[in-house]
Amino acid sequence: xxxxxxxxxxxxxxxxxxxxxxxxxxxxxxxxxxxxxxxxxxxxxxxxxxxxxxxxxxxxxxxxxxxxxxxxxxxxxxxxxxxxxxxxxxxxxxxxxxxxxxxxxxxxxxxxxxxxxxxxxxxxxxxxxxxxxxxxxxxxxxxxxxxxxxxxxxxxxxxxxxxxxxxxxxxxxxxxxxxxxxxxxxxxxxxxxxxxxxxxxxxxxxxxxxxxxxxxxxxxxxxxxxxxxxxxxxxxxxxxxxxxxxxxxxxxxxxxxxxxxxxxxxxxxxxxxxxxxxxxxxxxxxxxxxxxxxxxxxxxxxxxxxxxxxxxxxxxxxxxxxxxxxxxxxxxxxxxxxxxxxxxxxxxxxxxxxxxxxxxxxxxxxxxxxxxxxxxxxxxxxxxxxxxxxxxxxxxxxxxxxxxxxxxxxxxxxxx
Numbered sequence: 001x002x003x004x005x006x007x008x009x010x011x012x013x014x015x016x017x018x019x020x021x022x023x024x025x026x027x028x029x030x031x032x033x034x035x036x037x038x039x040x041x042x043x044x045x046x047x048x049x050x051x052x053x054x055x056x057x058x059x060x061x062x063x064x065x066x067x068x069x070x071x072x073x074x075x076x077x078x079x080x081x082x083x084x085x086x087x088x089x090x091x092x093x094x095x096x097x098x099x100x101x102x103x104x105x106x107x108x109x110x111x112x113x114x115x116x117x118x119x120x121x122x123x124x125x126x127x128x129x130x131x132x133x134x135x136x137x138x139x140x141x142x143x144x145x146x147x148x149x150x151x152x153x154x155x156x157x158x159x160x161x162x163x164x165x166x167x168x169x170x171x172x173x174x175x176x177x178x179x180x181x182x183x184x185x186x187x188x189x190x191x192x193x194x195x196x197x198x199x200x201x202x203x204x205x206x207x208x209x210x211x212x213x214x215x216x217x218x219x220x221x222x223x224x225x226x227x228x229x230x231x232x233x234x235x236x237x238x239x240x241x242x243x244x245x246x247x248x249x250x251x252x253x254x255x256x257x258x259x260x261x262x263x264x265x266x267x268x269x270x271x272x273x274x275x276x277x278x279x280x281x282x283x284x285x286x287x288x289x290x291x292x293x294x295x296x297x298x299x300x301x302x303x304x305x306x307x308x309x310x311x312x313x314x315x316x317x318x319x320x321x322x323x324x325x326x327x328x329x330x331x332x333x334x335x336x337x338x339x340x341x342x343x344x345x346x347x348x349x350x351x352x353x354x355x356x357x358x359x360x361x362x363x364x365x366x367x368x369x370x371x372x373x374x375x376x377x378x379x380x381x382x383x384x385x386x387x388x389x390x391x392x393x394x395x396x397x398x399x400x401x402x403x404x405x406x407x408x409x410x411x412x413x414x415x416x
Contacts, residue, residue, distance in 0.1 A: 016348060019312065023352030023389065024359070026305055031360055031385035033298050038381060040291050043220065049169070049213040050109065050144045052276045054099075054249060057108050058092070058240040058256075059271035060085065063264075071266045082234040084268040091261055092240060097248040102139035103237045104229060109134075109144070109213050110279040129168060129189060131223025132215070135236060138162050140226070143243045149209045150190060160207030166194075167226040169212045186223065216280075218287040242273065249275070302388075309389075309396040317341065317400040324405065334405045338398075345397045346390075353386050 062081075063070050073080040085103065092101040106113040113132045138158035140146070146157060149170040157167065170186050189206040204227075212221045229236065244252045253273050256262045263270055317324075324337055360382065 019316075020348055020352045020355065022312070023309075023348060023393070024356040026309070026392075027352055027356035027385055027389050028360060029301070030305065030388050031356070031382055033301060034385050034388070035378060035381040037294065037298055038377065040218065040294055042377075043214070044217045044291070046214070046217075046221075048109075048217070049211050050146070052109075052280060054244045054246055055143070055276040056242045056244060056249070056252065056273040057276050057279070058242060058273050060103075060237050060239055061269045061271065063267045063269055073267065080266070081268060082231075084265045085234050085237055086231075088262075088265050088268060088270060089240060092242055095252065095255060095262075097244050097252040097255060099243045099245045100139055100142035101240055101242045102137045102143045103234070103239070104137065104140060104241055105135040105233075105236045105238045107134050107136050107140060107239060107241050108276055108279060109215055109224075110276065110283050129186060129194075129223055131168065131225050133225045133227055135227045135229040135233065136161070136241075137229045140241060143241045144213070145243075146213075146226075147211045149211050150187065152208050157208060157210065161226070161228045162230075163207070164205075164228050164230070165207030166204045166228065167208055167210050168206055169221075169224040169226075170209050171212060171221060171223060216284055216287065218284060218291065240270070241276075306392050306396070309392045310399065313345065313393070313396040314400040317397065328405075337405055338401055341397050341401045342394065345393045349390055349393050353389075357382065 089101060089103055092098055111134075113134055138161040141154050141157045141161070146154070146167070148154075148157060160167065168186050168189060186209045190209055192206055194204050194206055210226070213224050214221050215224075242252070256270075256273055320341075327337055328334075360378075
């Protein structure tokens with residue numbers, strides 16, 4: 001049977017050649033689309049590192065001097081303003097709807113903040129850890145629900161911030177790349193002195209490494225510095241971060257609207273509490289729309305590809321209806337005929353996979369910027385694309401073949 005199949009395929013080599021080329025193009029298209037889809041969604045379903053459902057942000061501002069409600073603090077203006085912030089913060093912490101409250105500067109994970117690089121103080125040629133910088137008070141550990149990546153307790157993390165130590169986030173998805181490039185892992189910085197430039201003096205000690213805090217569902221997780229914001233730094237406070245008790249968000253906002261002591265004290269004015277989740281939705285709006293459009297496009301193209309395969313193999317099987325009838329008359333079973341048709345399709349599929357694989361890998365090898373992990377992802381995408389195309393070929397053969405097998409031999413060959 002195998003020899004007869006190979007002989008028949010050699011006789012039809014022109015048709016088979018064009019079909020192999022067509023399947024190769026389909027394979028490359030599925031490979032490329034699958035890789036792009038994976039790159040778009042590979043981070044979308046990973047944990048964010050914190051829960052923003054019951055998280056609110058309250059902007060801290062100042063009444064302008066030309067406002068009729070402006071209060072002249074006198075000579076100790078900075079000290080009185082600091083006291084007002086302490087009083088307002090305590091007002092929020094004592095609210096029955098609030099679970100935890102903290103002050104910060106660009107403390108929301110979704111806020112854009114400056115990027116900072118730290119270097120190990122005891123290594124002259126140290127490759128630095130890069131991340132965005134956020135200043136937080138120790139209570140932010142409870143507000144964001146920060147978890148140590150090295151097993152430290154929440155109380156220990158707060159104590160480190162009180163002592164002026166900084167916290168950095170882990171980068172679990174990038175450990176391989178960091179090691180391959182010779183860079184330190186975040187855990188390598190724990191307990192060590194760091195500086196903000198290779199030639200500078202050590203200014204901070206890394207207290208601990210906390211679980212990654214992601215700033216977007218669609219982008220690569222980045223490093224983050226959590227800098228201590230102490231009592232002497234109240235002049236830099238830009239917001240109060242509040243975690244309310246589950247289901248108490250509306251009651252918390254209602255308290256703000258009905259109680260002046262939660263809105264303003266002297267020259268310190270607080271904005272309306274806003275859900276941090278709204279910041280995420282706003283920051284990800286374009287990425288979410290693009291992802292949905294891309295997924296819809298891929299589904300549409302996959303349907304078109306499948307219909308194209310179905311049409312090609314349907315025509316191919318219909319041409320062999322008479323041949324199928326003769327084989328059935330000669331004693332071939334439905335299973336024998338079906339195996340022959342599927343075998344022919346798989347041979348063509350293997351040839352097209354080799355062709356498309358060679359073209360794809362020659363292209364990838366000429367891209368110098370690909371990391372080892374990205375090359376591995378390309379391998380995975382190629383394997384998945386082959387499975388998708390094989391599934392499409394099998395379905396495209398099975399449907400017309402199952403119909404052709406059921407035709408009575410006399411009806412199938414009456415016009416031949």
